[in-house]
Amino acid sequence: MSYIPADQLSKEAHKLYEEIYPFKDTLKTKDRIKIPVMEMPSQDPDIRRGNLDEVAIGYTAEEAMVEAMRCTQCPKQSCLSNCPVNIDIPLFIGHVAQGEFQKAADVIKESSMLPAICGRVCPQETQCQRDCTVGKANKDVGKAVAIGRLERFIADWERENGSVKIPKVEAETGKRVAIVGSGPAGLVVAADVRRKGHSVTVFEAFHKLGGVMRYGIPEFRLPNSIVDQEINVLKKMGVEFKTNYVVGRTRKLTDLIEKDGFDSVFLGTGAGLPIFLGIEGESLVGVFSANEYLTRSNLMGAFDQEHSDTPIYPANTVAVLGGGNVAMDSARMALRLGAKKVYVVYRRTEVEMPARNEEIEHAKEEGIEFHFLQNAKRIIGDENGKVKAMECLRYELGEPDESGRRRPVVIKGSEFILDVESVIVAIGNGSNPLISQTTPNLITNKWGNITVNEDQKTSMNRIYAGGDIVLGAATVILAMGEGRRAATSINNLLA
Amino acid sequence: MNKILFKKQLSKDVFMMRLEAPLIAEERLAGQFIILQVNNDYGERIPLTIADADKKEGSITIIFQVVGKTTLELSKFDVGRNIPTLVGPLGKPTHIRNYGTVVCVGGGIGIAPLHPIVQALKEVGNKIITIIGARTKDLIFWEDEMRAISDEFIVCTDDGSYGRKALVTEPLKEFCERDPKPELAIAIGPPIMMKFCVETTRPFGVSTQVSLNTIMVDGTGMCGGCRVNIGGEVKFVCVDGPEFDGHKVDFDNMIARLNSYKEIEQHKHKCYMDSLVETKQNEYSKEMK
Numbered sequence: 001m002s003y004i005p006a007d008q009l010s011k012e013a014h015k016l017y018e019e020i021y022p023f024k025d026t027l028k029t030k031d032r033i034k035i036p037v038m039e040m041p042s043q044d045p046d047i048r049r050g051n052l053d054e055v056a057i058g059y060t061a062e063e064a065m066v067e068a069m070r071c072t073q074c075p076k077q078s079c080l081s082n083c084p085v086n087i088d089i090p091l092f093i094g095h096v097a098q099g100e101f102q103k104a105a106d107v108i109k110e111s112s113m114l115p116a117i118c119g120r121v122c123p124q125e126t127q128c129q130r131d132c133t134v135g136k137a138n139k140d141v142g143k144a145v146a147i148g149r150l151e152r153f154i155a156d157w158e159r160e161n162g163s164v165k166i167p168k169v170e171a172e173t174g175k176r177v178a179i180v181g182s183g184p185a186g187l188v189v190a191a192d193v194r195r196k197g198h199s200v201t202v203f204e205a206f207h208k209l210g211g212v213m214r215y216g217i218p219e220f221r222l223p224n225s226i227v228d229q230e231i232n233v234l235k236k237m238g239v240e241f242k243t244n245y246v247v248g249r250t251r252k253l254t255d256l257i258e259k260d261g262f263d264s265v266f267l268g269t270g271a272g273l274p275i276f277l278g279i280e281g282e283s284l285v286g287v288f289s290a291n292e293y294l295t296r297s298n299l300m301g302a303f304d305q306e307h308s309d310t311p312i313y314p315a316n317t318v319a320v321l322g323g324g325n326v327a328m329d330s331a332r333m334a335l336r337l338g339a340k341k342v343y344v345v346y347r348r349t350e351v352e353m354p355a356r357n358e359e360i361e362h363a364k365e366e367g368i369e370f371h372f373l374q375n376a377k378r379i380i381g382d383e384n385g386k387v388k389a390m391e392c393l394r395y396e397l398g399e400p401d402e403s404g405r406r407r408p409v410v411i412k413g414s415e416f417i418l419d420v421e422s423v424i425v426a427i428g429n430g431s432n433p434l435i436s437q438t439t440p441n442l443i444t445n446k447w448g449n450i451t452v453n454e455d456q457k458t459s460m461n462r463i464y465a466g467g468d469i470v471l472g473a474a475t476v477i478l479a480m481g482e483g484r485r486a487a488t489s490i491n492n493l494l495a
Numbered sequence: 496m497n498k499i500l501f502k503k504q505l506s507k508d509v510f511m512m513r514l515e516a517p518l519i520a521e522e523r524l525a526g527q528f529i530i531l532q533v534n535n536d537y538g539e540r541i542p543l544t545i546a547d548a549d550k551k552e553g554s555i556t557i558i559f560q561v562v563g564k565t566t567l568e569l570s571k572f573d574v575g576r577n578i579p580t581l582v583g584p585l586g587k588p589t590h591i592r593n594y595g596t597v598v599c600v601g602g603g604i605g606i607a608p609l610h611p612i613v614q615a616l617k618e619v620g621n622k623i624i625t626i627i628g629a630r631t632k633d634l635i636f637w638e639d640e641m642r643a644i645s646d647e648f649i650v651c652t653d654d655g656s657y658g659r660k661a662l663v664t665e666p667l668k669e670f671c672e673r674d675p676k677p678e679l680a681i682a683i684g685p686p687i688m689m690k691f692c693v694e695t696t697r698p699f700g701v702s703t704q705v706s707l708n709t710i711m712v713d714g715t716g717m718c719g720g721c722r723v724n725i726g727g728e729v730k731f732v733c734v735d736g737p738e739f740d741g742h743k744v745d746f747d748n749m750i751a752r753l754n755s756y757k758e759i760e761q762h763k764h765k766c767y768m769d770s771l772v773e774t775k776q777n778e779y780s781k782e783m784k
Contacts, residue, residue: 205715207535207580244582246715250518272717276729283724283748285755292718300712301537309539309564310712311756385751432716433734
């Protein structure tokens with residue numbers, strides 16, 4: 001699919017809107033299925049690769065309403081059951097189709113505290129949109145109702161119209177809950193627990209709030225102002241935030257309960273320990289974990305070299321290893337930081353890539369080069385210990401492995417050299433050892449992830465966990481789903 | 496939060512500050528460090544060792560040398576001002592036990608992190624031999640403090656402007672040649688000094704602990720920017736260290752990694768200094784008008 005300018009999309013949408021709006025209540029299912037999917041308007045690729053502004057611009061009201069009219073309100077409601085936080089998707093989309101945007105917002109807010117974020121970063125094609133009747137009828141998941149885009153439209157509309165409602169907080173109970181980590185899991189717990197009238201303190205290790213939404217996901221995909229506004233809602237609800245506070249170091253986990261009087265603790269510390277490949281040359285100057293590269297650029301503001309004191313390593317050619325969203329974010333960030341050539345090197349093919357389709361499409365539009373069925377064998381340095389090239393191997397796909405994806409198999413003797421000045425390793429994260437190191441009674445699995453039961457309770461009384469520290473590296477919405485379950489358990493405990 | 500309670504210039508480029516940080520003071524153990532920022536929006540995060548702490552006052556002491564923009568700005572912060580970001584204590588504490596005789600080497604700014612370790616080792620009954628050294632007399636500090644907790648004490652300078660004219664490795668070698676030789680050596684200072692200390696003790700088989708000060712961003716294991724090769728294994732200084740068996744450290748790689756941003760920083764530092772000069776000149780010309 002090639003890039004279509006936003007104004008052209010909106011003109012086409014306008015024409016369609018005029019045609020079908022009068023019949024919005026009488027359209028037959030077969031007519032709805034035939035309405036073309038409303039593409040997400042985005043910045044011109046040639047322009048956006050030089051700026052950090054959000055790539056996806058968001059729907060116009062007409063685009064949103066036309067898209068909402070594609071929903072057949074089918075009885076299956078697979079979208080609802082496939083949503084980790086069970087938003088009543090058919091109901092909110094029905095309101096959008098009628099132009100009742102505030103009503104739509106109210107429906108979403110019943111289940112999700114952070115729709116402006118989820119609408120932007122959820123992998124809808126593997127969740128709510130996966131089994132959509134409209135997509136099935138068109139035999140293309142890409143033609144499912146664009147639920148994520150509609151969710152984002154509604155959240156943005158609500159914010160821009162100044163009508164963001166502060167959720168009601170029940171009478172103070174005098175009970176206190178500590179939340180460790182201000183990422184997606186922690187924020188959901190904070191909201192849900194606070195609503196029941198418990199006092200909530202969120203401890204964050206960094207100097208700014210939002211966890212992976214701040215340090216990891218770049219501005220061009222999720223603007224910081226959006227994260228700030230969602231957090232401001234929590235502040236207005238009375239949630240207290242403490243930054244620069246590393247639970248496990250500044251204070252032991254057990255001290256929060258034994259000395260500081262918290263009645264319960266939720267651990268949402270995230271997956272903070274980057275995995276490296278273990279190949280030769282990985283410690284050369286110019287090799288980074290995606291975490292470091294993105295943290296420097298996003299949290300520390302290194303994209304703004306005029307103001308930021310945090311440097312970013314200059315490189316004309318950058319190779320990113322991996323095929324997930326973090327790899328896409330790193331590659332596209334490298335481009336914006338001035339790299340002339342950026343390669344994504346991935347062992348399997350595009351079909352197996354875990355990244356969201358939209359990120360892959362956007363990366364391609366921006367000129368990122370994909371090297372499928374290849375992987376690094378070693379990284380080669382110059383006489384000063386700086387990266388100058390990468391020796392790669394070619395792969396072919398073999399039998400499916402336990403994840404169901406076809407296993408990449410090395411083609412013997414296929415070594416070749418790729419000239420690069422920097423390598424970003426984006427192959428995933430292990431679990432951060434800080435809390436488990438200083439909390440001997442907390443049971444973790446062999447990968448260091450905290451073990452929890454179906455209520456998200458850990459091996460220790462009153463202590464719950466969720467998000468990437470339990471799941472390994474996953475997504476914002478799965479973290480929120482876990483947070484929701486943990487909050488219910490904590491609220492039951494304190495009831 | 497993080498108020499500067501006391502500030503003292505120890506030598507030309509070396510400053511000491513006592514900061515209000517009750518939680519860190521309560522938890523910190525010898526060998527641990529903090530990360531600070533002088534500006535929350537655009538400041539860099541830099542790790543500094545905790546040189547001392549006072550639980551009663553709820554304060555920690557840091558000692559730093561002006562080497563870049565952050566340390567230069569920090570050196571201009573006055574008593575009463577708050578440090579925007581101060582987080583810690585980070586890193587694994589030093590393993591303190593009675594080894595017998597421990598020879599402790601502190602080079603330049605490395606004297607600061609060495610102090611709490613010597614203090615703790617002394618408290619559990621070790622015999623302490625301390626060697627402190629620097630390029631020149633101006634860079635020596637805390638001589639009395641270190642002498643007071645040492646059984647034997649040597650100070651040396653590279654240029655002979657104070658104490659013995661020698662590199663710290665010279666007396667270190669002499670102590671290793673003694674019979675019985677020391678059970679443990681600890682070397683903290685510039686990477687090149689630690690590298691040579693390690694090479695000095697290696698032939699004698701004296702186990703040598705070093706404390707590494709690498710580039711860090713978060714300091715909690717999240718970024719991996721601080722990774723070093725220890726005996727062929729990749730370790731993170733922030734969560735696996737900062738102390739390692741010096742005989743296993745790949746110093747050449749560590750030094751190369753420390754210099755990752757040298758060119759950019761030199762350029763930026765020059766721009767920053769130029770802008771300071773320009774501001775001064777502007778102020779001056781305003782005054783003249």
